[in-house]
Amino acid sequence: MHTTHPPLRPALVILMSVATGLAVACNYYVQPLLATIATTFQLSINQAGFIVTTAQLGYAAGLLLLVPLGDMLERRSLIVIMTLLAAGGLVITALSPSLSFMLLGTVLTGLFSVVAQILVPLAATLAAPEQRGKIVGTVMSGLLLGILLARTVAGALAEFGGWRSVYWTASGLMVLMALALWRGLPRYQPSVSLNYPQLLISIFSLYKQNRVIRTRAMIGCLAFANFSVLWTSMAFLLSAAPWHYSEGQIGLLGLVGAAGALAARQAGTLADKGKARLTTSIGLLIMLASWGATALGAHSLLALIVGILLLDLAVQGVHITNQSVIYRHKPDARNRLTAGYMTSYFIGGALGSLISASAFHLAGWPGVCGAGAVMTLLNLLVWLRGWRAEKSGES
Numbered sequence: 001m002h003t004t005h006p007p008l009r010p011a012l013v014i015l016m017s018v019a020t021g022l023a024v025a026c027n028y029y030v031q032p033l034l035a036t037i038a039t040t041f042q043l044s045i046n047q048a049g050f051i052v053t054t055a056q057l058g059y060a061a062g063l064l065l066l067v068p069l070g071d072m073l074e075r076r077s078l079i080v081i082m083t084l085l086a087a088g089g090l091v092i093t094a095l096s097p098s099l100s101f102m103l104l105g106t107v108l109t110g111l112f113s114v115v116a117q118i119l120v121p122l123a124a125t126l127a128a129p130e131q132r133g134k135i136v137g138t139v140m141s142g143l144l145l146g147i148l149l150a151r152t153v154a155g156a157l158a159e160f161g162g163w164r165s166v167y168w169t170a171s172g173l174m175v176l177m178a179l180a181l182w183r184g185l186p187r188y189q190p191s192v193s194l195n196y197p198q199l200l201i202s203i204f205s206l207y208k209q210n211r212v213i214r215t216r217a218m219i220g221c222l223a224f225a226n227f228s229v230l231w232t233s234m235a236f237l238l239s240a241a242p243w244h245y246s247e248g249q250i251g252l253l254g255l256v257g258a259a260g261a262l263a264a265r266q267a268g269t270l271a272d273k274g275k276a277r278l279t280t281s282i283g284l285l286i287m288l289a290s291w292g293a294t295a296l297g298a299h300s301l302l303a304l305i306v307g308i309l310l311l312d313l314a315v316q317g318v319h320i321t322n323q324s325v326i327y328r329h330k331p332d333a334r335n336r337l338t339a340g341y342m343t344s345y346f347i348g349g350a351l352g353s354l355i356s357a358s359a360f361h362l363a364g365w366p367g368v369c370g371a372g373a374v375m376t377l378l379n380l381l382v383w384l385r386g387w388r389a390e391k392s393g394e395s
Contacts, residue, residue, distance in 0.1 A: 003145035008126040009134065015184050016119050017139050019083070019177050021041050021146025023116040026086055026109045026170055027055040028150035031231055032250040033163045035239045040100045040163070046237060049357025052101050052232050056291045056350030058110025063343040068199045070335035071192045076185040079115050079122075080178050086112035094167035101273040105167075116143055117342050122188065123332035124327045130272065140323060140337065141261055144316045148257035151231070155251020157326025163247075192332060203336045205231060215386030216322040217311040217341045219280065221348030222295040222379035226287060227315045230308070230351030231257075232362040237298065237368075255294060260312030267317040271324035277390060284383055287314035288376045311372075319345075325390075334387040 030037065030051055038048040071076060084237060085111050093105030120139050127135040154166045207214050234253065238245040267279045290310035297304025328338045352375070358366035 008128070008131075010122070012126075012184060013123065013138055015136055015180060017142030018121050019079075019142075019181055020116040020119045020139055021149070021261040022170075022173055022177050023083065023086060023119075023143040023146070025115045025146035025150035026090060026113045026174070027059055027106075027188040028147050028231075029154035029170060030055065030106070030225060032151045032155040032235050032254075033158055033166065033248045034235045036158065036163050036247060037102070041102070043099065045361055046357050047099070049232055049353060051055045051099075051102065051106060052353040053356075054106045055110045055348050056228070056353055058107035058344050059114055059305075060343050060346040060350060061237075062111040062114035063263050063339050063346060065200070065205075066111070067114050067117045067339040067342065068203060069196075070121060070338075071333060072194065072196070072199055073190075074190045075118060075122050075190070076182070079118055079185065080182045082115035082118070082179040083113045083181060086115065087171040087178070089113075090167045090171035093169065094164050113320070117144075117338050119319070120323065121327070124323075124334055125188070125331070126186070133268035133270075133272035133320075135268075136323050136327065137265050137271075137320045140320050141265050141316070142212065143317070144199045144261040144264075144312070145258050148254040148261060148312065151254035151362075152251040152258075155247040155254075156247070159246060159248040166354055177386075190332070190335075199336065203265050203340045206330065206336060207340050211386065211389045213326050213329060213337065213341070214251060215382065215390065216326055216342040218320060219284075219379060219386075220322050220341055221351075222375050223284075223287065223315050223318050223348070224381065225348035225355070225375050226311065226343045226372050228349040228377065229356040229359075229368060232353045232356035233365070233368045237365050242299075247333075253305070253308060256308045260314075261316045262310045263313050264316035264377050265322060267320040268324055271321050273308035273341055276321050277326050277387065279317055280383060283314045283318040283321070284376065284380050286310050288313060288373065288380070291302055291369050291373040291376065294372070295366065298365040337367045356361065370383070372379070 034048045061282045062092060076170045083141065087270045089105050089109030089112060092108060093102055096102040120136065124132050124136050156170055157166045207217065237249050246303060270279050293303050293310060294307030297307055326341055327334055355371050356368055359371045
């Protein structure tokens with residue numbers, strides 16, 4: 001039996017949101033720094049882009065192998081230990097003398113920063129049912145804000161102390177957050193009696209048995225691929241002519257994305273009211289429209305800002321909706337549902353990073369925007385196929 005817990009206080013929701021944001025940010029500090037790191041280690045654009053891909057693949061491995069442990073082990077201890085191990089990965093990156101060491105630190109950080117995805121289902125479990133979508137939306141907003149503001153913070157720190165200072169600062173923040181989580185989180189022991197191999201196998205069974213969850217996983221995969229397509233090549237676009245922006249200036253565009261993320265918070269509340277299909281449809285259409293504005297961003301900063309705002313609004317709105325929908329199924333398996341969904345999500349992110357770097361290398365910014373638009377059209381086709389199955393399964 002799990003340990004009883006008090007009602008989820010607003011202060012604890014804020015702590016979990018900040019912790020989620022800090023954890024996931026660990027994988028994204030690198031993006032505005034890519035051009036500088038490429039110069040440090042004498043890398044090509046494709047090689048520098050592979051650092052982002054490594055972070056995403058490490059995260060995907062952690063999602064599949066570590067997040068399910070949240071359905072088996074005491075969660076507060078698990079969360080604190082993983083937060084400290086992620087800090088260790090950041091230290092290795094900060095000390096890196098070569099690309100090989102940087103990739104090692106990157107993959108370890110990605111592996112253990114999936115602690116963010118143990119915090120999200122814990123918030124859903126601790127929340128009252130009628131507030132679950134809203135609270136998941138708040139914590140997920142912390143996650144996306146972490147992804148976006150990581151660029152702003154990394155760019156600003158790199159301007160003053162070099163790119164390595166970003167990782168030293170981040171590791172210190174993760175240690176402090178581990179202490180705060182140890183003090184603030186309630187102990188929670190799940191009631192699942194499966195062993196570890198059974199736990200992993202059950203992830204595939206859950207998704208095999210439910211078409212709605214499979215559809216949501218594929219939508220999330222393609223949505224986050226869109227997100228990575230945009231942000232992976234942003235530094236290459238803005239550091240070259242006609243912009244010649246510094247890391248700090250490039251990082252400031254993360255604030256634009258953060259505004260979009262905050263605007264999407266209501267998606268969880270709408271999902272609580274049975275409007276998940278509507279928010280998904282609108283979100284995917286906004287995502288498609290965003291690429292039209294972004295394509296003009298090669299020569300217009302205003303168009304680029306509009307494109308970023310629309311894309312991040314759409315990605316976050318669809319993501320919060322997806323999480324709210326899958327958490328209605330199997331309450332005792334929320335970590336495994338999260339593991340399956342988020343593994344798909346971050347595999348999409350890794351795929352998007354690879355496609356983005358290759359598209360920019362081959363066709364410049366128009367190639368990047370074309371790749372994003374094609375992915376969004378594919379996502380709309382996936383959603384059209386899954387619409388009827390979800391309609392029959394939702395009240």
